[in-house]
Amino acid sequence: MDKLWNLLTLYDKILIVLLLLGSVFFIVLPLIGLTTEGNNLIDGEIVIQSSGIIQARIPLSDTYGDKALRIEIAGPIGTSIVEAFQGRVRMFEAPESDPEKICEKTGWIDQPGPMIICVPNQISIWIEAAEPEFDGVSW
Amino acid sequence: MERTRKIVLISLLVSLGLILHFVEAMLPMAFIVPGAKLGLANIVSLMGIVLFGFQGGFLILMMRIILASLMAGTLMTINFYLSIAGGLLSFLFMYGAYYYLGKRFSLLGISILGAVFHNLGQIVTAYYIIANPGIFYYLPYLILLAVPTGLGVGLVTYYTLSYLNRYFVKGVEHV
Numbered sequence: 001m002d003k004l005w006n007l008l009t010l011y012d013k014i015l016i017v018l019l020l021l022g023s024v025f026f027i028v029l030p031l032i033g034l035t036t037e038g039n040n041l042i043d044g045e046i047v048i049q050s051s052g053i054i055q056a057r058i059p060l061s062d063t064y065g066d067k068a069l070r071i072e073i074a075g076p077i078g079t080s081i082v083e084a085f086q087g088r089v090r091m092f093e094a095p096e097s098d099p100e101k102i103c104e105k106t107g108w109i110d111q112p113g114p115m116i117i118c119v120p121n122q123i124s125i126w127i128e129a130a131e132p133e134f135d136g137v138s139w
Numbered sequence: 140m141e142r143t144r145k146i147v148l149i150s151l152l153v154s155l156g157l158i159l160h161f162v163e164a165m166l167p168m169a170f171i172v173p174g175a176k177l178g179l180a181n182i183v184s185l186m187g188i189v190l191f192g193f194q195g196g197f198l199i200l201m202m203r204i205i206l207a208s209l210m211a212g213t214l215m216t217i218n219f220y221l222s223i224a225g226g227l228l229s230f231l232f233m234y235g236a237y238y239y240l241g242k243r244f245s246l247l248g249i250s251i252l253g254a255v256f257h258n259l260g261q262i263v264t265a266y267y268i269i270a271n272p273g274i275f276y277y278l279p280y281l282i283l284l285a286v287p288t289g290l291g292v293g294l295v296t297y298y299t300l301s302y303l304n305r306y307f308v309k310g311v312e313h314v
Contacts, residue, residue: 004290007297011240012248019255019286026279052270077216099213105169115273117173117265120217124271 030113043130044112046089048082050075050123060087060127075121082125089125091116149187149195156183156203157210164211172280174261177288178254180207181229185250185296188234190303200230217268221261228260229253246300250293254285 008016046058050073063069068085070092078095080103088110091103103118109127116125159179168175180203187199204226208219233253236244244252258281266274 004294007245007294008247009243009245011243012245012251015244015248015251016286016290019251019282023279023283027283030276049269049271099211099216099218100164100169102169102173105167106173107170113276115271115276117269117271117274119221119265119268122269124269124273126271126273 045128045130046084046125047128048073048123048125050121052122058084063087063089073121073123075118075123077121080118080121080123089116089127091118091123091125094118095121145191145195149191149199152183152187152190152199153202153206156180156199157207159183160203160207161210172277172284174265174277175281175284178257178285178292181250181253181257181289181292182295182299184226184230185233185246185253185292186300186303188230188237189246189296189300192238193234196230196234200226220268221264224264225257225261229257232256245293246297247290247293250296251286251289254289254292255282258282258285 044060046056046060046063047054048056048058048071055073056071058069058071063084064086068083071082071084073080073082075095077097080091080095081093083090083092088108090108091106094101094104098118098120103116103121103123106114106116109116109125112127112129114126116123118124159182163177163179166177168177183203184196184200187196190196191199204219204222205214208214208216208222211218213219230253233249233256236249236252237246241249258278262274262278262281266272
């Protein structure tokens with residue numbers, strides 16, 4: 001550890017500290033926004049966009065059935081299958097020709113912020129919370 | 140003799156880069172942050188810059204990317220463009236940092252810069268492809284990861300180069 005410290009120049013250390021502070025700041029910032037906006041997720045919806053066009057908006061309240069909702073989305077390299085269940089959504093199956101299948105590995109998302117992205121098939125899926133309501137509170 | 144040595148060394152670095160590229164593809168990192176990678180192939184790009192300057196380094200980078208995508212069957216697909224975008228941007232910044240700010244930054248800092256700009260190049264390209272600004276949500280997570288991975292890559296490069304300089308690269312002109 002001592003050795004590593006000696007290898008780093010002053011500018012290296014400044015760079016590392018700036019990058020760490022900057023990235024932590026931008027990670028924490030949206031988290032603060034989420035908690036103050038309140039939990040309006042019951043009214044939220046799942047948005048599926050492909051090739052720049054919004055293909056489907058599914059209210060989260062529709063996903064609490066007995067069976068998972070499966071939606072097929074066609075993209076440039078094949079058909080992706082999206083699965084929504086119990087207020088969560090994931091990429092169930094990426095096309096065979098997707099070399100890395102990053103969208104499948106992303107797993108479930110259940111809140112606004114993270115996004116399922118399939119760059120080769122130009123699909124993005126995210127959750128939008130309903131507009132925050134201020135119950136009679138005026139600014 | 141000089142020229143032959145250079146050709147052999149560049150080819151060796153390209154094949155090393157190819158192997159690292161495929162080893163990396165087998166390591167599961169995407170569960171931490173989608174798209175996250177160790178950046179092992181960057182070891183070779185950085186070594187190329189230090190040993191052979193702009194021309195040689197550029198040659199090593201482009202040959203590695205084109206050959207790897209030929210082997211994986213992704214030439215001219217979106218994955219290929221993502222590789223090129225990240226690779227080129229990180230190459231340009233690492234080259235600039237090494238030759239113009241080399242006294243201020245060590246190889247470790249330069250490698251971290253390379254990792255950060257690799258992420259930046261890929262995310263911006265991906266943004267143009269899927270046309271969704273929400274993709275930038277992952278950028279701070281990727282940059283946070285780029286610090287330790289870049290540090291690791293820089294350390295490997297540093298120790299490999301100090302070994303190479305002693306035993307292998309005597310005949311090659313380098314700055």
